[in-house]
Amino acid sequence: MGNLFAERMKSVHKSFIREILKVTEDKNIISFAGGLPNPKSFPVNEITDAVSKILSQNGDEILQYSTTEGYLPLREYIAERYSKKGLKVSADEILITNGSQQGIDLVSKVFLNKGDKVLLENPTYLAAIQSFGLFEPQFISVPLLEDGVDIDSLQRILDENKIKMFYSVTNFQNPTGITYSKEKRQKLAEILKNEDIVFVEDNPYGEIRFLGDDIPPVKAYLEDSVLFGSFSKIVSPGMRLGWIVANEEIMEKIIIAKQALDLHSNYFTQRAVYQYLIDNNIDEHIEKIKDMYRNQRNTMVSMIEKYFPENVEYTKPEGGMFLWVTLPEGLSSMDLFELAIKENVAFVPGQAFYVDGSGINSLRLNFSNSNNEQIEEGIKRLGNVIHELMN
Template sequence: MDSQFADRMSSVHKSFIREILKVTEDPSIISFAGGLPNPRFFPVSEVAEAAQKVLGECGYAALQYATTEGHPPLREYIAKRYAEKGLKVSPEEILITTGSQQGLDLAGKVFLNKGDKVIVERPTYLAAIQSFGMFEPQFLSVPLHHDGMDADALDRALSEHQVKLVYAVTNFQNPTGITYSSSKRREIADVLKDRNVALIDDNPYSDLRFMGEEVAPMKAFLGDQAIMLGSFSKLVSPGFRLGWICAREEIMEKLIVAKQAADLHSSCFAQRVVHQYLVDNDINSHIEKIRAAYRRQRDTMVEAIEESFPAAVEHTRPEGGMFLWVTLPEGISSLELFGRAIKENVAFVPGQAFFANGGGENTMRLNFSNSDEERIVEGIARLGRAINSMMS
């Protein structure tokens, strides 16, 4: 008998991370597995004040249905922040979404038919594989180096295949922590230019730079061919589920229809509260606090790794964001290591989950934003013991 479920469900697996996080709910486990921001920086009392103000000043409008595009002052605020970074974007090019995750879903709905080709990084953001996977595309993966996607491999893939979308996380990538260099961005833009393909530049982490030089977004190199995704999850709080998608008019028209069909609009109350919070508080100094803490946590993790892991184990040194990436010697399985690590009461995400077409069995992702320094030192020492026991 045919399955009662749609074909698309068979190509999508349960979130590997969610399954793993179940194991890590035990408080005695030090978890580097999740992708959570540090809750210490959630502006709870400022949000309470903003919510009071919204309810007091425009409570009836805040609790009513609203437009699909999003709260106009919030769209203007986002456009203004892009302008501060030298990008000219009009508020009409911004659609407020239910997290940037919804931006992925909407892009999938607007662009992808079954069997269409999507280029992703190798490795890439797990939930993008899941989200695009709902539209049953064929994934092509292009290797990711320390400075971004391999431009020659991208060029070859685009010459050999008709590709609808290229998806990249260009700043402090999830899972590797790497950032595309300026010259790599230009190379990629040169490859994409004059080709009928859109680049999705998924960018929830760029404000979390704690060292190094800021790099201009892909749109500065590629213009309207770039679709940008942004998020309030890492700067304010993921609980609001607010992000945005920025695209040129002809794409925006389609995105709005897709969004309307999906959920009419993102929470209008949440949008107003976030906007009120942003205008009433110094967001830049808030961001500075997060950066300083994440930098300490990252430094602590890097130092601890260099102390506890065998020299043959490689790791990235991210200049921002929330993750770093570890590569074990060839032939050492991170999935097997996960079992041993859990016995040592420490967890991570085995890297193969981030590969759309297989591979990465000897890699793993470590999150440093959600553990304080003491737990990072202890957790990495435990993980070092597990790795050493496997390699000896």
């Protein structure tokens, strides 16, 4: 059947992380590989109450088809929450998706033709590479600095190429944990205002800042950009509920693409999440998540300082779920992975997050889904195998 498959499938491969997670199913393995929220943060009892309430009060309606845009009160809730943070959008500019991941697919359908140039951060979110890849674009990478994208490199790339779309994770980036400074966001918006380009800002981690002050999204300075949001990190990833924020012209096309894709996102889940939100204080819940992740992040950083060689570099994120490790030049994180698995500890080698084959000596660590004891023991084991690899 090989000759029957679409040409696009030749350039898209299985998710590297999903394949690694199969290796880590052994309960003896301490895994820093998955991008998983801590299940202790899931509001199980509150969601149970919300589901019971909506089924008992409006069961017939909730189990029916719904509108493509999504449940209006939920979209109004999201819009109001943005307004409290200084970003004015209307419910009509919001569409509910099956996780923010679906947003990548929808904007790709709306904007990308085969061969169009898509600009990605270097490194970037692995699933974005996979999702965009289905539309057969030409990827171009722009380096990241500690405070966001390298503006000089960005300007040079824009001068030399006709870029169709720029995809960015501006808060606590997956995989590096890097956050764009306010100044960098403003400068980025200033540059892109003069370019015929679609800027897509993915913000699944923005609510879980546990150090420092919140920073407005780039969309606050660049009105025609597209912004993604998600309930996966603050309510539940299994409910697969996110959203897209876009202006009227873009939203009209996205709605058409959404209708062709799946008619609408899971209406039952939308109603359950909305009921949960209006019955509970989401900010108090988020504060509990922040406290948990701050503690786990601090433990991982302190253990890295204790057990890793001094010439190993790493990021110190102010939020989110990941930090990024860079080994000395000449070392391979894939070689390290093979050694680490033998010691029952796992991570994601960094090369998977690059489209240009670089990042051989880098790796991503997740701190949100391990307790402090696991973090200490896992980092200790990882430090030992780094020493072994270096020697």
